Amino acid sequence: MKVALIGLMQSGKSTVLSAISGKEPAAMGSMDIREQMVSVPDDRLDWLMGLYQPKKTVHATVDCMDMPGISFMDEHGRTAARKFFNEVRTVEMFVIVVRAFENPSVPAYRNGVNPARDLEELKTEMLLADLELVMTRIERLKKSVNKPTKTQAREKAELELQLKLQDAIESEKPISSVIENSLQMDLIKPLNFLTLKPIMVVVNIGEDQIGEAIDLGDSGADIEVVPLCASLESELAQLDEVDRAEFMADMGLTEPASKKFIQSCYSTLGLIGFLTVGKDEVRAWPIEKGTSALDAAGKIHSDIKRGFIRAETMAYADLKELGDEKAVKAAGKTRLEGKTYTIQDGDIINFRFNV
Numbered sequence: 001m002k003v004a005l006i007g008l009m010q011s012g013k014s015t016v017l018s019a020i021s022g023k024e025p026a027a028m029g030s031m032d033i034r035e036q037m038v039s040v041p042d043d044r045l046d047w048l049m050g051l052y053q054p055k056k057t058v059h060a061t062v063d064c065m066d067m068p069g070i071s072f073m074d075e076h077g078r079t080a081a082r083k084f085f086n087e088v089r090t091v092e093m094f095v096i097v098v099r100a101f102e103n104p105s106v107p108a109y110r111n112g113v114n115p116a117r118d119l120e121e122l123k124t125e126m127l128l129a130d131l132e133l134v135m136t137r138i139e140r141l142k143k144s145v146n147k148p149t150k151t152q153a154r155e156k157a158e159l160e161l162q163l164k165l166q167d168a169i170e171s172e173k174p175i176s177s178v179i180e181n182s183l184q185m186d187l188i189k190p191l192n193f194l195t196l197k198p199i200m201v202v203v204n205i206g207e208d209q210i211g212e213a214i215d216l217g218d219s220g221a222d223i224e225v226v227p228l229c230a231s232l233e234s235e236l237a238q239l240d241e242v243d244r245a246e247f248m249a250d251m252g253l254t255e256p257a258s259k260k261f262i263q264s265c266y267s268t269l270g271l272i273g274f275l276t277v278g279k280d281e282v283r284a285w286p287i288e289k290g291t292s293a294l295d296a297a298g299k300i301h302s303d304i305k306r307g308f309i310r311a312e313t314m315a316y317a318d319l320k321e322l323g324d325e326k327a328v329k330a331a332g333k334t335r336l337e338g339k340t341y342t343i344q345d346g347d348i349i350n351f352r353f354n355v
């Protein structure tokens with residue numbers, strides 16, 4: 001899973017990433033795109049490790065891109081922003097980091113800290129970047145649509161759709177309001193519109209704002225919002241577990257940043273996790289909610305999908321409650337599921353297959 005952390009200059013993107021990865025943040029003002037793999041914290045894996053004592057434990061990972069800060073205050077900034085937007089068109093989701101913390105030594109965007117305004121501006125600029133794509137595409141299609149080629153019918157349909165998109169965006173309506181069916185979706189998929197991707201917002205708050213409600217206005221409606229005190233949490237990430245727990249309790253924090261962050265990524269993308277266990281390896285596998293046992297098997301290996309027989313399944317909660325696999329079996333709580341079974345979060349699965 002690939003996510004991009006985007007936001008205005010000095011909103012704290014690199015500090016947020018440091019808080020969730022425990023690694024050094026990229027220097028402020030850096031123009032490089034930094035990629036970092038973040039391990040998905042999972043209490044279930046910790047417990048299963050104790051039970052199976054595996055040679056290896058594999059956490060799910062999230063690939064986070066830390067983008068340079070952007071600014072729309074002048075033409076130079078806009079051009080750079082457009083370039084960075086193009087670099088992130090293929091990620092699965094955006095994490096928009098907005099600044100709510102006051103810090104006199106870090107100059108504020110547009111001379112004042114205002115997360116609702118910043119979010120609004122970013123979302124508008126993303127829509128404008130998409131409009132630019134639409135316009136370029138319309139120009140191109142207008143030139144080619146009258147040529148009798150194999151793709152002419154498709155181009156006609158796309159042109160009609162792109163014109164509708166232009167109308168919608170110009171009247172400040174989202175692209176999604178125009179898309180009526182999967183056929184239309186397929187037509188525009190190659191363009192990778194920014195505003196069709198799921199987003200989540202991290203509000204980077206100051207230590208004095210922990211527990212305070214931050215109003216993001218209309219721009220924050222229907223979006224998963226995670227308040228995070230990035231500078232504090234990046235320091236916490238450096239501590240050992242005992243000190244961290246104590247420090248967090250003192251600060252009124254219930255969960256580390258990494259957990260909140262990843263959980264929100266999962267829910268924004270509609271992901272759940274199933275588990276595989278054994279003496280060799282205990283592992284978490286992220287999948288989309290609604291995935292069938294057959295497709296889940298394919299995530300592990302195409303052979304397992306091809307030769308799928310059954311999915312021996314038990315719930316993590318049952319295993320934890322009853323203590324070991326034998327007890328789960330004795331209680332009649334293991335199941336043999338077929339190809340069409342819908343995987344549930346926390347299913348522990350042993351795929352039986354034959355190739």
Ligand SMILES: Nc1nc2c(ncn2[C@@H]2O[C@H](COP(=O)(O)OP(=O)(O)OP(=O)(O)O)[C@@H](O)[C@H]2O)c(=O)[nH]1
Nearest residue numbers: 009010011012013014015028029069101103230231
């Ligand atoms: N007080 C306070 N300062 C913060 C917080 N988060 C970040 N900062 C400071 O703000 C400055 C910018 O933080 P960065 O994490 O580099 O921000 P960024 O968005 O990556 O910056 P660019 O990549 O240059 O856009 C640094 O000096 C941080 O120490 C916070 O939660 N509270």
Ligand SMILES: [Mg+2]
Nearest residue numbers: 013014026028
């Ligand atoms: Mg940075």
